[in-house]
Amino acid sequence: MNTRPPTLEEVAQRAGVSTGTVSRVINNARHVSEKSKRAVQNAITDLGYVPNTAARSLASQRRGAVVLVISSDDPALFANLFFAEVITGVNAVLEETDLHLMLLLAASQRGRDRFGQVLQSRGADGVMLLALKENDPLSKMAEDSGLPAVHGGRSLDRAPQWYVDADNRGGARTAVEHLISTGRKNIATITGELDTHAGMSRYMGFREAVVLAGLSDKRVAHGDFSESSGAAAMKLLLDDHPDLDSVFVASDAMATGALAVLRERGKRVPVDVAVVGFNDIVTAQHTQPALTTVRQPIEALGREMTRMLIRLLNGEQPTSLILPTELIIRDSA
Incomplete structure (x- = not known):
């Protein structure tokens, strides 16, 4: 006999809505139609679904901010147009939400300490990590915090659960x-x-x-x-x-x-x-x-990272992405 408790995805399927809508109903969020609320509540009753109270508590204490952590402490970083385009993509998606962006450079011990303080104080609702190197401690710090975390690219030593990368x-x-x-x-x-x-x-x-x-x-x-x-x-x-x-x-x-x-x-x-x-x-x-x-679609990298993080914040389970690349032939070759 299968005694496995029902999942959020099963509730969403029964109700005919997205998992994000289920999470918003559970957390008494605004902007959910009465029809969707009734469908979700009926599905919860039918399936005997018990919401995760810890997750509900965390959702009720949201800070309204996400942090983009870049594994660098180089002041010249912002002259690098790659990072400028990523941040443009991140900001474009956040403008459609109520979330604010925190930016943190964290390659040095001091930078990592600041990141640790943000995680410990729950100063952000979620994390995006960029430019990680092999054995970079930032990834494990984010993982251990329990906050939703999305990687821009992958590290050599470990495959993160959620990432957006290019080919x-x-x-x-x-x-x-x-x-x-x-x-x-x-x-x-x-x-x-x-x-x-x-x-x-x-x-x-x-x-x-x-x-x-x-x-x-x-x-x-x-x-x-x-x-x-x-x-x-x-x-x-x-x-x-x-x-x-x-x-x-x-x-x-x-x-x-x-x-x-x-x-x-x-x-x-x-x-x-x-x-x-x-x-x-x-x-x-x-x-x-x-x-x-x-x-490589650099701005899209920032956009898709942010969309993925928002889906995680809404209780969904997104799939990691590999974005395609394209050869652009000009005069140098």
């Missing part, structure tokens, strides 16, 4: 396959930080493409996604591999730095060296030459 590996592979299709054989890469899921995935996409084509995967230099690191890595590649004829760069910011070095060294792009970036930030079409790049 980094597939996008990188497509970029390198494009270089191969144009006849390039001595292909280099400038990686992002390899202790991040995005950095490692883009590197693996590069390796897959060149190895499958029977080409060398040894022309590698490492960056940290910043423009300055892209310039430094490009110098190393030109010194160590003067025969290179193309380079896949794991971010547009680094590609901008690489293009500057190629001009300094008298290399014509794309005649001597073709360049492909990743992200398709706004400035990619204004570089000289305009940058061929892999477009």
Whole structure:
């Protein structure tokens, strides 16, 4: 005999409404029609559903705010258009709600302590985490708090329950396959930080493409996604591999730095060296030459993270998302 108690989803199915509507009825929220209330109440009675009192208590103590936590303490972070576009997406969705946005930079111990204080004091109703590195403690801190948490991207060491990510590996592979299709054989890469899921995935996409084509995967230099690191890595590649004829760069910011070095060294792009970036930030079409790049829907990443968190706050069980990427061909490759 099955004695398993009914779930929120089963109540919603019986009532013919969403799980979010069930949660709003249970928590006496506004903006629920009388018809939906009656349907939910009847379903609860029919199924013998017992609401989680702890969840109801938490819902009644909502702070009306969510926190976006970025694993960085670099003041130059906000000059990085990737993060600016993510925040734009987050804000676009929050404008349709009564929720406010808190922003926290938390790579240092001091930043992590501030995050811990927010969690302990229940200063936010939910958490969004971005730019986590391998073994980053922020993920476990959020998990242990019991607050709903959505990750932007994934970490290398653990798969979060709820995340929104882009197809980094597939996008990188497509970029390198494009270089191969144009006849390039001595292909280099400038990686992002390899202790991040995005950095490692883009590197693996590069390796897959060149190895499958029977080409060398040894022309590698490492960056940290910043423009300055892209310039430094490009110098190393030109010194160590003067025969290179193309380079896949794991971010547009680094590609901008690489293009500057190629001009300094008298290399014509794309005649001597073709360049492909990743992200398709706004400035990619204004570089000289305009940058061929892999477009990931950055603003959509912020929007979908926020929508997922709101669904969690409403008692729903959303599904994690992998957003598609697209190769945008311009003049640099």
